[in-house]
Amino acid sequence: MSDLYSPIPELNLLKEFQDRLGGRFFSDGFELFDYDDDLDWFCGSADPEYLDRLIPFAYATGSGSYYALWRCDDRADLATLPVIFFGDEGACRVEARDLRELFRLLACEPEEEDLERLNPGHQEYVTWLGQNFGLTAPEHPDDVVEPAMGQYFQQFANWVQLATRGTIDVAG
Numbered sequence: 489m490s491d492l493y494s495p496i497p498e499l500n501l502l503k504e505f506q507d508r509l510g511g512r513f514f515s516d517g518f519e520l521f522d523y524d525d526d527l528d529w530f531c532g533s534a535d536p537e538y539l540d541r542l543i544p545f546a547y548a549t550g551s552g553s554y555y556a557l558w559r560c561d562d563r564a565d566l567a568t569l570p571v572i573f574f575g576d577e578g579a580c581r582v583e584a585r586d587l588r589e590l591f592r593l594l595a596c597e598p599e600e601e602d603l604e605r606l607n608p609g610h611q612e613y614v615t616w617l618g619q620n621f622g623l624t625a626p627e628h629p630d631d632v633v634e635p636a637m638g639q640y641f642q643q644f645a646n647w648v649q650l651a652t653r654g655t656i657d658v659a660g
Contacts, residue, residue, distance in 0.1 A: 516614035517549035595625035
């Protein structure tokens, strides 16, 4: 049995970093939870074919929104799968083209009111991101989100509509 958090090296590194912070946050509302946790708690009666294509891995906000990898195809490198944001009110959207792009989004400067609460964890994260992946925060979150939406939105929206019979709203 392995002590690894997941089969994805990038997530394992992030989990080690999160654990090292000892409960301090580094990005507002973001927190890894059990890898590939049961989505029933959020998706209710969704078909298994729908749930099998999603790999949940983290809370995205303090209100219950979460991130999942979307198995849009059968690629072997799970870190290259698109990251989907599932909002606590039922909407969802393509957030990043892959995990490394999500990691860049998490490095965006916190809102002024969150700055004191997230520091020094946020600064440690920015340093960690550069040291481990050679990445920095984007100038603006849309620099990551818009290309992801451009590449995957239509495919994702079509898949969600078919898989959920239109019960989940995809934000465009």
